[in-house]
Amino acid sequence: MEIRPIKTPTDYQATLKEIELLMVAEADTPEGDRLDVLVTLVEAYEREHYPIDFPDPVEAIKFRMEQQGLTVEDLVPVIGRKNRVYEILARKRPLTLRMIEGLHETFSIPAESLIKHASHRRGHAA
Incomplete structure (x- = not known):
């Protein structure tokens, strides 16, 4: 052989x-x-x-919402008030470490997708 x-x-x-x-x-x-x-x-x-990159965190959240039939109200316990969920989904507010942990643990969204977002934003803030 x-x-x-x-x-x-x-x-x-x-x-x-x-x-x-x-x-x-x-x-x-x-x-x-x-x-x-x-x-x-x-x-x-x-x-x-041909490396596969993780999806954008907001897209990952939206995909999981669609996949599991989740609503904005379902995200409130993990992210915070309803208006905060909308800000995250509209990319007007970054995810916090607490949100990342909650989204990963509660909805099984890969932490790598969510963490990549946080480090990407920090990189642009410098």
Whole structure:
């Protein structure tokens, strides 16, 4: 089983095609093992060349609201008064650490999305 690193976009495309052919391979067979190794190589290549950034925090909040059928009133216990929730959603007020923690714990919004927002805003304030 000769396997080489993925170094170029051409290598990447060729590996994707081979993975597609191996998708029907049984686990614990030479083909299944090859599939596992190739998928690992593709994941490493994609992490380096096609990183996925976290969504904007306000968009993450709105997405979770839509996903769970939440209203502004549902956010009040975590963010504060209704007008404060509207200010956050309109990007007129930054999230505080307490809000970030509450949104993460209560609604399972990735903290990284919310923290990125806070550090991004600090960077512009300097």
